[in-house]
Amino acid sequence: MPRFVSSRTSLLLCLLGFVSLHVAPPLPAQSLPVVTDVDSQPLKSQAKRVAAALSHLGHPLTVAEQAALTMALDNTNDGEAVSAIQATLDRRVLMGVHINPESRVKVSRGAASATLLEQGWSVFLVKVHNEAGVTSPLRCSSVNAKPLQKRSRGASEPESTITAKDIPDRWLDLIMFEQKPLTKTLSGLAVDYRIIQIYSRDAGKREGLFLFDVGQGTQDLGFRSELPVLFTSRPAVQVKLNVIDHDGKPTTGQFVIRDQWNRVYPARARRLAPDFFFHDQIYRHSGETVALPPGEYQVTFTRGPEYTVQRRAITVPDVPQHQETFRLKRWIQLTDYRWYSGDHHVHAAGCSHYEAPTQGVAPADMMRHFLGEDLNVGCVLTWGPCWYHQKQFFDGQLHALSRKN
Numbered sequence: 001m002p003r004f005v006s007s008r009t010s011l012l013l014c015l016l017g018f019v020s021l022h023v024a025p026p027l028p029a030q031s032l033p034v035v036t037d038v039d040s041q042p043l044k045s046q047a048k049r050v051a052a053a054l055s056h057l058g059h060p061l062t063v064a065e066q067a068a069l070t071m072a073l074d075n076t077n078d079g080e081a082v083s084a085i086q087a088t089l090d091r092r093v094l095m096g097v098h099i100n101p102e103s104r105v106k107v108s109r110g111a112a113s114a115t116l117l118e119q120g121w122s123v124f125l126v127k128v129h130n131e132a133g134v135t136s137p138l139r140c141s142s143v144n145a146k147p148l149q150k151r152s153r154g155a156s157e158p159e160s161t162i163t164a165k166d167i168p169d170r171w172l173d174l175i176m177f178e179q180k181p182l183t184k185t186l187s188g189l190a191v192d193y194r195i196i197q198i199y200s201r202d203a204g205k206r207e208g209l210f211l212f213d214v215g216q217g218t219q220d221l222g223f224r225s226e227l228p229v230l231f232t233s234r235p236a237v238q239v240k241l242n243v244i245d246h247d248g249k250p251t252t253g254q255f256v257i258r259d260q261w262n263r264v265y266p267a268r269a270r271r272l273a274p275d276f277f278f279h280d281q282i283y284r285h286s287g288e289t290v291a292l293p294p295g296e297y298q299v300t301f302t303r304g305p306e307y308t309v310q311r312r313a314i315t316v317p318d319v320p321q322h323q324e325t326f327r328l329k330r331w332i333q334l335t336d337y338r339w340y341s342g343d344h345h346v347h348a349a350g351c352s353h354y355e356a357p358t359q360g361v362a363p364a365d366m367m368r369h370f371l372g373e374d375l376n377v378g379c380v381l382t383w384g385p386c387w388y389h390q391k392q393f394f395d396g397q398l399h400a401l402s403r404k405n
Contacts (some may be wrong), residue, residue: 036079059123105213109227110124116200137184140210141174148170149162203236240324251286255282305341349386360389363399
């Protein structure tokens, strides 16, 4: 029998700012030139590390690619080995970065197919032709990876800098992989292969604009350090969650879903209500779905402190729809002892909530979380951030969403 009771509190938080980038027409896939002025021994060592990193990230070389790379590594003719290594790895290259002798950066399209997965991470190579011998980190950013939220900052009338029309363009996340066996910086060799991971929130055709640099002032003039890429993102699997309470009735559960690399799904940075970016968990009523790419996942599920925390692995097949059943277990029911659980300090906006693109959180989203935590009473507070929007929900009475057990 969760219920809302209105109250008010003060909040202070930070403001995020954003910068727009120029957009040019997307370029098709193309073969990158072979760099010949490079020593084979360090390139061979690098190629081994790249192959190991791809395997670690779950995108190993195919049998044919590994055979071709092995032949190249065994080739004692330096020129042939250098060409063969690039011919093998270039098939995985989404973007090529050219750093000229003045350390100016230019980007072009590689041969890899621009295919992504909805709600999933895809892995590509970035080929760097490093004429300047730069040993700085290769940095990549995208206007399409801007944050979705502006945090509350304590103003009673927030200046909305993110609106609903901005959301479709902010559809991706990206990570330059710099962990072992790779290094955090470019090696200084004339050829370097780096790994970029790209997350897609959406399915269908999406354009992403990527900007590369190797430090302040290294961006090229005329937008040559930017590259638009048109992607096709394959739909995820719609996984229906059947959530069964201890008494056999359908209920609402709390779920934390991670893959084998400990990445949380849906990706927190791309979430909007009812899924919150400041939580690992999501809440689902029985029969609702979550979009997941095919693969293996570890799921932690529960329903608040009166329930045990359970964990199990699930396999999501490559089909349009799938379902999983989760049976919750109580270790105690405090209402039997006339104790009632509640949270009397839940913010409608502020703290880690946001004031853009929506001004705080709607009552239905709050109610979902109360049900997922098995709260008997939930008190929502507002003051300062988003007050003029949120005050419409506060009338000093029990909210209409309240229900009886």
